[in-house]
Amino acid sequence: MPILKVENIKKSFGPLEVLKQISFEVNKNDVIAVIGPSGSGKSTMLRSLVHLEELDGGSISVNGNYIVKDGIYSKPQQLKEITSEMGMVFQHFNLFPHLTVVENLELAPKLLKKGSAEQTRELSMELLSKVGLSDKADVLPSKLSGGQKQRVAIARALMRKPEVLLFDEPTSALDPELTGEVLRVMKDLAQEDMTMVVVTHEMEFAKEVANKAIFMDKGEIVESGSPVDLLSNPQMERTKAFLYRTLSK
Amino acid sequence: MSIDYFISILIPMLEGARATVLLFLIAIIVSIPLGFLLTLIVRSSIKPLAYLANTYIYLMRGTPLLLQLLFIVFGLPLIPVIGEYLVLDRFTAACLGFILNYAAYFAEIFRGGLLAIDKGQFEAAKVLGLNRWQTMRKVVFPQMFRIALPAVANESVTLVKDTALLYAVAVPELLHFAQTAVNRDFTITPFLLAGVIYLIITLCLTLFFKWLERRLRFD
Numbered sequence: 001m002p003i004l005k006v007e008n009i010k011k012s013f014g015p016l017e018v019l020k021q022i023s024f025e026v027n028k029n030d031v032i033a034v035i036g037p038s039g040s041g042k043s044t045m046l047r048s049l050v051h052l053e054e055l056d057g058g059s060i061s062v063n064g065n066y067i068v069k070d071g072i073y074s075k076p077q078q079l080k081e082i083t084s085e086m087g088m089v090f091q092h093f094n095l096f097p098h099l100t101v102v103e104n105l106e107l108a109p110k111l112l113k114k115g116s117a118e119q120t121r122e123l124s125m126e127l128l129s130k131v132g133l134s135d136k137a138d139v140l141p142s143k144l145s146g147g148q149k150q151r152v153a154i155a156r157a158l159m160r161k162p163e164v165l166l167f168d169e170p171t172s173a174l175d176p177e178l179t180g181e182v183l184r185v186m187k188d189l190a191q192e193d194m195t196m197v198v199v200t201h202e203m204e205f206a207k208e209v210a211n212k213a214i215f216m217d218k219g220e221i222v223e224s225g226s227p228v229d230l231l232s233n234p235q236m237e238r239t240k241a242f243l244y245r246t247l248s249k
Numbered sequence: 250m251s252i253d254y255f256i257s258i259l260i261p262m263l264e265g266a267r268a269t270v271l272l273f274l275i276a277i278i279v280s281i282p283l284g285f286l287l288t289l290i291v292r293s294s295i296k297p298l299a300y301l302a303n304t305y306i307y308l309m310r311g312t313p314l315l316l317q318l319l320f321i322v323f324g325l326p327l328i329p330v331i332g333e334y335l336v337l338d339r340f341t342a343a344c345l346g347f348i349l350n351y352a353a354y355f356a357e358i359f360r361g362g363l364l365a366i367d368k369g370q371f372e373a374a375k376v377l378g379l380n381r382w383q384t385m386r387k388v389v390f391p392q393m394f395r396i397a398l399p400a401v402a403n404e405s406v407t408l409v410k411d412t413a414l415l416y417a418v419a420v421p422e423l424l425h426f427a428q429t430a431v432n433r434d435f436t437i438t439p440f441l442l443a444g445v446i447y448l449i450i451t452l453c454l455t456l457f458f459k460w461l462e463r464r465l466r467f468d
Contacts, residue, residue: 080378086376088373090372092367092369094367098467112379159377
């Protein structure tokens with residue numbers, strides 16, 4: 001059974017249909033790269049998975065539990081429990097600027113009373129070391145580079161031990177020389193069998209790390225399949241045009 | 250001019266400065282939390298309450314503080330029937346006027362601070378599982394206060410100077426004693442001295458807020 005199942009989701013902003021009947025599945029250990037031009041609805045799609053966007057129709061379920069079924073959302077408490085299976089990493093990091101790195105990681109577990117203070121500290125230090133930032137634990141985010149901020153954000157998302165980790169253009173706000181360190185952390189996660197859905201413009205990353213790629217345009221999934229096939233040998237005109245534009249840049 | 254004269258006017262003026270500082274402290278200590286509360290009410294989902302709070306802020310910011318002070322001190326007792334119960338000690342009445350007025354300004358300042366917070370902060374908190382109140386308490390308010398701090402500092406300096414309005418409702422404070430001495434002795438010294446005392450108070454305040462801003466810096 002897939003971990004995450006998305007069926008015919010729809011959303012409009014006024015007259016603009018940003019998601020038109022999108023369906024796909026995420027299985028355990030999948031790394032799915034979602035690519036497409038800006039305005040194609042890929043971020044909206046990803047954000048709707050954790051209820052940052054309200055859908056007009058369709059269903060999303062995690063391990064068989066519905067976040068939304070045929071456009072009707074579950075009760076808030078249930079919704080919260082189901083979405084807690086997912087972590088999210090944002091384009092602009094969204095670290096809490098008034099808290100140190102380790103406080104950023106521990107705020108939610110402490111407020112939600114998940115485990116003892118010692119357990120939380122142990123986990124936060126373990127995750128900081130995993131993203132290579134043990135020495136930055138007591139530093140404020142403003143003292144970090146963009147790449148370091150994003151690695152902290154990844155560690156923060158991992159604190160809940162999510163079943164699926166969602167990335168919304170995690171390297172788009174970074175200087176080119178800083179994308180490598182973030183992609184490396186993501187690659188490590190993939191190797192540890194983390195299930196991930198990544199909205200990205202990094203074609204090399206998609207080819208190298210993802211096991212499935214989805215191409216979206218104008219609110220639809222135009223084409224999906226193995227990243228190498230999709231990127232090297234696209235079948236659809238729109239995919240070809242997009243890749244041609246992207247690669248010729 | 251003799252040192253003796255200088256001291257003879259300085260003592261009552263320091264006495265007056267005490268009233269000035271006392272009014273300032275009472276007004277700021279009560280109006281900041283009250284202003285914060287107003288901000289919360291303005292943003293609350295209970296629409297009639299939000300509407301009331303907005304009207305209140307509009308009234309307080311839309312009319313002169315001097316008029317409000319005169320209204321509370323001299324106006325309230327003139328109201329038929331209940332007026333006689335509304336005769337307050339003048340200093341108390343003045344405190345009330347300043348608190349009510351400044352709370353409205355602080356509410357606007359805090360609202361500005363809230364609007365300046367990136368919506369990504371709310372989204373990150375939501376995705377991490379924080380509820381609305383946890384998000385406000387741990388993520389939003391600390392940032393809001395920090396963002397609002399320079400404006401709060403500015404408003405506080407204005408408050409110090411506005412205490413001179415007590416002159417109009419005949420509460421003895423710094424300016425009152427200066428004016429009395431000028432009238433009596435026909436010399437400009439008391440005005441200069443009053444100016445210096447105001448400057449010292451605002452300087453202390455400015456330094457305090459600069460220190461606070463540095464301490465709470467996170468950007």
